[in-house]
């Protein structure tokens with residue numbers, strides 16, 4: 001089966017109360033809403049109403065929340081099992097770290113959940129740079145990027161070996177440098193064979209991993225030209241490795257604040273922003289600059305020596321892809337003051353559109369038809385209402401353009417995404 005390329009791949013990143021850091025301060029959600037079933041049911045059902053392909057969960061395997069906002073503490077594979085039980089069609093893509101898991105145990109947990117969900121699970125492969133995590137696993141320093149990705153490559157092969165065994169005689173064996181497994185699984189394949197593979201992480205090593213294994217990629221892209229360049233490069237790399245045409249599906253994050261007029265959207269955005277603590281974005285800016293942004297003069301541009309400082313991705317622990325993309329974006333604004341940069345940083349890690357349903361649908365179509373994206377991982381300002389607005393106002397426009405489905409034709413996530421059944425080799 002060749003990959004379907006005429007329609008958007010649309011996932012939604014279910015981030016707690018919403019992507020806006022102040023989302024939890026609006027509406028009448030109870031303080032404990034994130035640990036009640038109702039919140040997740042309402043958000044997942046809104047996603048299904050919009051005929052989205054999947055809901056997506058990030059995961060930081062760390063038991064404390066450093067942000068001045070409530071975050072979900074629920075583990076994504078547990079949430080996936082729950083969400084697929086209260087919905088009919090939509091898939092769930094759960095992030096899980098290859099640095100801090102055991103491959104056989106994770107392979108079985110993912111496949112088991114895929115089996116009971118009727119083949120609606122995806123795994124987003126992440127390598128985790130968050131330095132707070134390693135302590136949770138009894139460790140000291142976070143392994144360097146090269147070591148994390150070396151393990152990730154072997155880890156994915158070991159997971160695939162287990163899934164392949166589930167479709168065969170149950171026996172698996174993989175001998176790598178860091179990862180060695182040899183055993184037997186009692187599980188059989190799911191309705192889609194095994195979970196869909198997504199990947200997030202845009203360094204050279206991250207792209208290699210995606211080109212080799214991923215059916216979908218969650219990327220960070222801020223400008224159309226750079227997105228087109230990266231899109232073509234990744235498809236070329238995957239094709240050179242013998243992957244099917246169209247793989248992997250590339251879905252950059254896209255943050256949305258929707259209003260029926262531009263003014264209304266802007267008002268909604270300003271209301272969210274007015275309740276974000278001062279300096280909230282300084283941490284992200286510090287990551288991008290590899291420099292403590294709190295020491296910068298707010299009303300002056302970022303000094304050239306900081307912007308132009310050569311850097312070695314291997315020495316920079318956070319995401320190389322994210323950093324490069326944002327540095328590009330900041331370079332284009334190098335005459336703006338730090339205060340102005342922080343104001344425009346509104347996507348908090350993704351491109352943002354504050355606008356009408358028409359503007360949003362036109363923009364999505366432009367990126368799709370320009371060869372910049374196969375779809376998007378949507379970042380919604382506040383759940384579930386922002387997602388209901390997307391489903392009711394933007395989805396019909398996308399359908400009118402012929403780039404979004406009108407119904408779910410099939411029940412497995414692989415069918416919904418138009419990617420082939422799992423094969424171990």
Ligand SMILES: Cc1cc2nc3c(=O)[nH]c(=O)nc-3n(C[C@H](O)[C@H](O)[C@H](O)COP(=O)(O)O)c2cc1C
Pocket residue numbers: 057058059060061095097125126127128129130145200201202203204205206207218219220317318319320321322
């Ligand atoms: C868009 C995006 C989403 C990510 N989501 C997660 C996540 O949910 N959990 C996690 O541990 N790491 C996450 N990461 C971190 C990556 O897995 C990786 O460790 C990091 O980005 C460094 O790799 P890179 O330089 O290849 O980007 C994410 C990275 C990106 C770019």
